[in-house]
Every structure is written in structure tokens, then in C-alpha cells.
Amino acid sequence: MKTTDLVGSAISNTFRSKTRMLLTILAIFVGAFTLTLTSGLGTGINAYIDDTVSGIGASNAMTVTKTSGDADAGFGGDSGPAEYDPDAVSAGGFGPNGGGTVTAMTPDDLDELASIEGVTDVHATKSISPDFIQHDGGTRFVVSVGSLVPGQTTQLSAGVDPDDTTDAYELVLPTSYVDPLGFAGADDALGATVSIAITDANREQHVIEATVVGVAEEALASPNGTSIIPNDALTDALFETQNIGVPADQVDRYAQATVWFDENASDDDIAALKDRLADAGFTGTTVADQIGAFTTVIDGIVLVLNAFAIIALLAASFGIVNTLFMSVQERTREIGLMKAMGMGSGRVFSLFSLEATFLGFLGSAVGVVIAMLVGTGVSAALADSLLADLPGLTLIAFDPVSIATIILVVMVIAFLAGTLPAARAAKADPVESLRYE
Incomplete structure (x- = not known):
């Protein structure tokens, strides 16, 4: 057969x-x-x-914080309360220490990071805490400031990403703020001027105006729910205003930094870079670690x-x-x-x-x-x-x-x-x- x-x-x-x-x-x-x-x-x-x-960050970027000398100690931890550290700053929602504190990073730390083998670039993350956002004298709403690193994107329902090459103050507005601020829709918000209030170290409030160039949709991995995304010019203006009255040696203190490495780096290369960072007193977390x-x-x-x-x-x-x-x-x-x-x-x-x-x-x-x-x-x-x-x-x-x-x-x-x-x-x-x- x-x-x-x-x-x-x-x-x-x-x-x-x-x-x-x-x-x-x-x-x-x-x-x-x-x-x-x-x-x-x-x-x-x-x-x-x-x-x-891409809403979290570039695949060849790593979030770095300075390793605390008493990392295991903390309120309610097995080691009891942590000792006071004058160099500690709030970690905000960053990394494994989110909600607590981390040792502040200084310009010297950024230089040290840049010198580590495998690191191609370093960028400090500026922590900004505005008071509110307002449009045309209307209701004031609490808002936070997000930031994007190269390779990170937002999902826009209207407009474009803010231009980091201009001196004009531009921002992307979260879609959840469109109606409360009095706009008829996302397209109506484009080109409008909003006011952002921020208080300096002397407890004096300042108002900075910026132009809305885009409206971001909410996404699982993007900081768009309650965060505006400013361009570099607006970020610098807010950061400098916030630090008015802060002693000069306390201004350039950062909770974290982003370092870049070769986009063709293998898993072994990345692990080796993490080890070198650890030997230098830093903790690195990749995008893969965050979504793991x-x-x-x-x-x-x-x-x-x-x-x-x-x-x-x-x-x-x-x-x-x-x-x-x-x-x-x-x-x-x-x-x-x-x-x-x-x-x-x-x-x-x-x-x-x-x-x-x-x-x-x-x-x-x-x-x-x-x-x-x-x-x-x-x-x-x-x-x-x-x-x-x-x-x-x-x-x-x-x-x-x-x-x-x-x-x-x-x-x-x-x-x-x-x-x-x-x-x-x-x-x-x-x-x-x-x-x-």
C-alpha cells in the first residue's frame, strides 16, 4: 500500500x-x-x-542611584530605624527605594559615573515639585513633573513632543487635565498658555508660564496620569526657581541619574556594568529589570x-x-x-x-x-x-x-x-x- x-x-x-x-x-x-x-x-x-x-525608557539606559551605606536599615526594618544621613534626599517613586530616601548624587558622582567602563553618557534626573497648574485664571490643580530620557516616548492624542532645542517653555499636558483646565478638547489645548506655580526655599511662590504643544494619553508605563512633560528649557527654569535660596553646595543634589551604554551590549556585558557600578558605590536598574x-x-x-x-x-x-x-x-x-x-x-x-x-x-x-x-x-x-x-x-x-x-x-x-x-x-x-x- x-x-x-x-x-x-x-x-x-x-x-x-x-x-x-x-x-x-x-x-x-x-x-x-x-x-x-x-x-x-x-x-x-x-x-x-x-x-x-519605550514609555519606561530606552533599552540601553540604566537608572542609577547611590548605594546607601546602611541600605538594610529603615523605619520598621529588621535593623531598626536608620541613622540620620545629611546627604540623603527623597527617592520619590524611584527604584527599589521609592517612597524612602537615597544618598544624594553630586556632580562629582556624575563625573565618576561617566568614567566607568561601559558608560557612554550620564544625565542627572532633576526632581521638581510644583504647587499647581492653572489656565486663564481658572481652577488650580495639583500637578507633578515627569521627565523623558532619550528613547522614551509618550502616546500623544494631539500635538507633538516638546522641543528640547528651543528656549521657549513648552510642555505636554496629560489628557486627564484637558477638561478640568477648561479646554473643549485636546486640540483646543494646543497652543494655549498655562501657569505653573512653584515655591522656592525662601517660601516665596513663583509663576512660570508655558505653552501646551501636545496632549498625552494615559499609558501603563508612561508618567502621564498626573504629570506634565516639560522641555529642557522649562525643566531648567522650574528647577532653578525651586532652588532659589538653597545653599550653593546643596543645589546640585539628585536622587538618581540615567546612564547609557552600548545598545548592542549583551546580557553578560550589562551584568558586568552593574558589577562595576556596584564596586563604585552605585546601584543600576535597567528597563528589563523594571518590567521583569x-x-x-x-x-x-x-x-x-x-x-x-x-x-x-x-x-x-x-x-x-x-x-x-x-x-x-x-x-x-x-x-x-x-x-x-x-x-x-x-x-x-x-x-x-x-x-x-x-x-x-x-x-x-x-x-x-x-x-x-x-x-x-x-x-x-x-x-x-x-x-x-x-x-x-x-x-x-x-x-x-x-x-x-x-x-x-x-x-x-x-x-x-x-x-x-x-x-x-x-x-x-x-x-x-x-x-x-
């Missing part, structure tokens, strides 16, 4: 007992359906994180859900074994006749193995197609409702390679499940099989 005839015979034999075939396919369908949905969930969320990495917790949790959840799908597929494999054993039993005389006519044991084994594989293909194909339809529908519905505040998120996305892999995995499981009854059929004695009643 030719290979094409063998395949055709296996496919036609699969449909001999339609009820039994449908029940077996249904069991496979449940596993393939679940596996496809959970895989799509992981693909969708991880793709969204990858797409919004997100992806770890997501991958863990997907792995657990996939485990349930695999259990369903294993249960379906018992159905395949049962189906083929019954098929072998019912076709004993047929097997004997095929062997008597010269079909070898290997061909008989292949015939029943192909039947099992075809069952796996049917069940997985149906499960994958329906899962893609359901997943696409659910994702679209959530994007317009619960996930409307996360633009660009496709909760359940499907990767062609993953889909093909799922189908192949299910077919392999079906093939393995069919080996036992196929081996039994291959070992059948033709004389005894022909005598079987």
Missing part, C-alpha cells in the same frame, strides 16, 4: 464510528481551546508590555493556565487510546486480511498511528479556530469597555507560530496515545485474526 493510500485509508477509517469520533474530538477540543486562549492571553499582554517599553516583575507574574499565570489545558489533553489521550483499542477490536479480521495480503506490521502500525494523529489534528484545529474567534471577540469587547483606559492593548492576541506549535503538540500527544493500540494491531497474528469472530 502506497503512502498516499495509507493516509487516505487512515482518514476514511476515522469516520467509521462518527459518534465515538465526535466524543474523542470534543475531548481534544477542550484542551486545544484552553491552550490556545491562555497562549493568546500571554502573547497579548507581553506584546503590550514590549510595545510600551510584570512579565514574570504574567508568564507564571499563563503557565498555570496552560497546565490545566495539558491536563485536559492528557485526559483526551485516554479517549484516543480507548477509541483505537475498540477500533482494533472491531477490525481484527480486517487486520488479519491486510496482513495475509502482504501488509507488513510497520504499515499496520502506521495506519492506526495516522488515525490517532488525524483525530488530534481535527480536535486541535477546531479548538484553535473557535478559540481564536472567541478570543478576538472578547478582546475587542474588553478594549471598548473595561480596558478602554489602556490604548493599544489587545488582551488576547494570536501568534501564527504559537498556533502552529499548539496544533503540532496536540498531534504529537495524539500520536503517542495511539502507539499502544497501534502496536497491538501490528503484532496481531494474521491466522488468529482471520479466525476471530
Whole structure:
């Protein structure tokens, strides 16, 4: 029997007992359906994180803070309260010390960072705390100041990013501030002048006016919820105004800095750079470190859900074994006749193995197609409702390679499940099989 005839015979034999075939396919369908949905969930969320990495920072940038000499001590910590450090500054929301304090970085520290092997550039992050923002004498609203490093982007609903090459004061306004400040919409806010109040060290309040050049959408990884994004000129003006009255030796103190390294650096190169920073008394955190917790949790959840799908597929494999054993039993005389006519044991084994594989293909194909339809529908519905505040998120996305892999995995499981009854059929004695009643 030719290979094409063998395949055709296996496919036609699969449909001999339609009820039994449908029940077996249904069991496979449940596993393939679940596996496809959970895989799509992981693909969708991880793709969204990858797409919004630019909202956290450039992939070849590292956030650096100065390592505290008593890093383990802190209020409520195992070591008791930390000793007073006159060089400590608020860490704000930065790094692992967010909400606490870190040792301030000085210009000398920035120079030392620049001299470390592997560091190509250094930029200090200026911490600015304005009092409020106001438009045309209207209501005053509390606001914070965010900052972007090269390679970091904002998702704009209108306008452009602020120009760092101009001396004019420009900013990007969060979309949540458009209506409260009295604008009819994002486009209406473009070109408008807003007032930012900031208090100096002498407790005197100053007002700086800036032009709105863009409106930023809210994003998972961007500082746009309550933060304006100023250009360099406005940042410098706010920082200098805030430090009026501060002793000269206390002005240039920073909670953190950003260092850049070769964009082609390998993981080993980055790890070595972190070690060199640590030896110099600094702690470095990359973008990958910052999003690592997100992806770890997501991958863990997907792995657990996939485990349930695999259990369903294993249960379906018992159905395949049962189906083929019954098929072998019912076709004993047929097997004997095929062997008597010269079909070898290997061909008989292949015939029943192909039947099992075809069952796996049917069940997985149906499960994958329906899962893609359901997943696409659910994702679209959530994007317009619960996930409307996360633009660009496709909760359940499907990767062609993953889909093909799922189908192949299910077919392999079906093939393995069919080996036992196929081996039994291959070992059948033709004389005894022909005598079987």
C-alpha cells in the first residue's frame, strides 16, 4: 500500500464510528481551546508590555542611584530605624527605594559615573515639585513633573513632543487635565498658555508660564496620569526657581541619574556594568529589570493556565487510546486480511498511528479556530469597555507560530496515545485474526 493510500485509508477509517469520533474530538477540543486562549492571553499582554517599553525608557539606559551605606536599615526594618544621613534626599517613586530616601548624587558622582567602563553618557534626573497648574485664571490643580530620557516616548492624542532645542517653555499636558483646565478638547489645548506655580526655599511662590504643544494619553508605563512633560528649557527654569535660596553646595543634589551604554551590549556585558557600578558605590536598574516583575507574574499565570489545558489533553489521550483499542477490536479480521495480503506490521502500525494523529489534528484545529474567534471577540469587547483606559492593548492576541506549535503538540500527544493500540494491531497474528469472530 502506497503512502498516499495509507493516509487516505487512515482518514476514511476515522469516520467509521462518527459518534465515538465526535466524543474523542470534543475531548481534544477542550484542551486545544484552553491552550490556545491562555497562549493568546500571554502573547497579548507581553506584546503590550514590549510595545510600551519605550514609555519606561530606552533599552540601553540604566537608572542609577547611590548605594546607601546602611541600605538594610529603615523605619520598621529588621535593623531598626536608620541613622540620620545629611546627604540623603527623597527617592520619590524611584527604584527599589521609592517612597524612602537615597544618598544624594553630586556632580562629582556624575563625573565618576561617566568614567566607568561601559558608560557612554550620564544625565542627572532633576526632581521638581510644583504647587499647581492653572489656565486663564481658572481652577488650580495639583500637578507633578515627569521627565523623558532619550528613547522614551509618550502616546500623544494631539500635538507633538516638546522641543528640547528651543528656549521657549513648552510642555505636554496629560489628557486627564484637558477638561478640568477648561479646554473643549485636546486640540483646543494646543497652543494655549498655562501657569505653573512653584515655591522656592525662601517660601516665596513663583509663576512660570508655558505653552501646551501636545496632549498625552494615559499609558501603563508612561508618567502621564498626573504629570506634565516639560522641555529642557522649562525643566531648567522650574528647577532653578525651586532652588532659589538653597545653599550653593546643596543645589546640585539628585536622587538618581540615567546612564547609557552600548545598545548592542549583551546580557553578560550589562551584568558586568552593574558589577562595576556596584564596586563604585552605585546601584543600576535597567528597563528589563523594571518590567521583569510584570512579565514574570504574567508568564507564571499563563503557565498555570496552560497546565490545566495539558491536563485536559492528557485526559483526551485516554479517549484516543480507548477509541483505537475498540477500533482494533472491531477490525481484527480486517487486520488479519491486510496482513495475509502482504501488509507488513510497520504499515499496520502506521495506519492506526495516522488515525490517532488525524483525530488530534481535527480536535486541535477546531479548538484553535473557535478559540481564536472567541478570543478576538472578547478582546475587542474588553478594549471598548473595561480596558478602554489602556490604548493599544489587545488582551488576547494570536501568534501564527504559537498556533502552529499548539496544533503540532496536540498531534504529537495524539500520536503517542495511539502507539499502544497501534502496536497491538501490528503484532496481531494474521491466522488468529482471520479466525476471530
